Amino acid sequence: MHSIKQTNRVKIALSLVLLIFLTIAVMVPFYFMVVGSFKDVQNIFSNGLNVKLEISKMNLDNYKSLWSNQDGIYWSWFKNSLIITVLQTVFALIFASMVGYGLALYRFRGRNAIFAIVLIMMMVPGSILLLPQYKLFTQLGLMDTYLGVILPGIVPAGSIFFFRQFAMGLSPEYAESARIDGCGEFRIFWQIYVPLMKPAFGAMTILQTMNTWNDFLWPMVVMKSDRNFVIPAGLMSAMTPYGNNYKLLFAGSVMSVVPIMIVFMLNQKQFIEGLTVGGVKG
Amino acid sequence: MQKKKFSSQKIAPYLFVAPFVITFLVFSLYPFVSAVVMSFQQVNGFQDATFVGLKNYRTLFQDGDFYAALWNVARYTFWTLLILIPLPMLVAYVLNQKGIPFKGFFRSVYFVPVLTSSVIAGLIFRYAFSSEKTGVFNQWLSVLHIGPVDWLNSPHTAMFALVIIAVWRWLGTNMIYFLSGLQGISPELYESASMDGANSWQKFWFVTIPMLKPITIYVLTISIMAGFSLFNESYVYWGAQSPNNVGTTLVTLIYKAAFTNGNFGYSCTLGVALFVIVVVVNLIQTRIMGLFRD
Structure with a gap:
């Protein structure tokens, strides 16, 4: 012993x-x-x-330069990142939870095909569509706009998969008894299943915020004028062949990590529980 | 009344999945079809395109940059898989043992790097990998009387510089996936293994690893996609052009063809090639791992 x-x-x-x-x-x-x-x-x-x-x-000189440099262009980037992240995350959570719920709790013609497409979208990198999407968004007049950055990512396949896995573990009986009470389909989703999926929302809030806040290639392609950059693209633009703006790079990097840390600290427990409960069950 | 409810229950699922179907058609399928079409064209501005048959594909197969990039991302994917599956699994296993203090602290700390964007991580590592004697990694090596190393200019060290960012950023995320898998394993399995006289190594090998298979497949799939679509870290280290293609990736080439060279048709050809490559790799992966068999 x-x-x-x-x-x-x-x-x-x-x-x-x-x-x-x-x-x-x-x-x-x-x-x-x-x-x-x-x-x-x-x-x-x-x-x-x-x-x-x-x-x-x-x-604190480097931090002060965030305000003085080019009339505080850093804060324009910061604002852009913030707006884009909030909008895209909110849309992504609403839509992905709807689609995931629909795929998990209803049996309907085409369900398997749609789920197969979701899986394929998860396996194929979005960057293969860089140029044709650029072409489409140019024709739609969405270049250099928030909407242009946000639109391709508002119904993300990865989050759909996660919500679907999570919702598969929920009992369909709640829906059946609610129907007997005359409850409409959308109300069943909104008032019964959304609260049940709270841990999944916790996990996906962090993942979505993180992905959008840190996204680089697509926002760099869409946003052309320097005031419209998001933070990663802006910081990259502070490095030029003629010299790098180190003040902006160092202080700007630290400041860009702060908001995402706050989101993580606030949601941490839900996040880890959500990932654990939702688990990836093959 | 009865009839209306019945029909709404039939229509509802289509309304729920509509956002995905619509965005898939508009922002993925349509661009994909247009990419395939453009890959057979010489495109000068979006109004002026002429069909050139297989010319772009012939160029592709003779393009040294393409093979260099393919070789880079294949090696990168290989190394990230080799490290980022066993190591996080081990850490999760260690962290899941009874009697480990500060579990929550370690779990959170390991997760923090992935919150940092790959661009910012790249900026920091770029300075650390400076070729100067006084660069961080060169200073560490000088203790062993090695160097200075020109990290970002030779193939092996450049690959090391790319892989280390991936390891730093993804260790914690993969660990959390494996941790959630471990917590889903019923303790009874371990108990019955003990009764059959298994030691802890045998339990790890014959109970833990097989039970983690679904999570492993998920991590594998995600890592393959991330590996083959590598762009950010390479772009921060070298921009769109790396010396002797030491860090060129397929997405770097797609970006460069489109936005540096204005060769839209060829950019689409590269995109189609990347699509085919990822599909083939995933098919091989599912064959080996038997995703659809058990």
């Missing part, structure tokens, strides 16, 4: 070594980013990438 306890202790100690090592490895790039954002550019690059923690040499 004693020796079993002993081996268990050794196992836990070894596990903790691994976990702590990984924690450090994961945090190192954040450390570079945050420390760099409080330092003068000359200081950072005087010695390669100087990220020693020297409180006396650290200041």
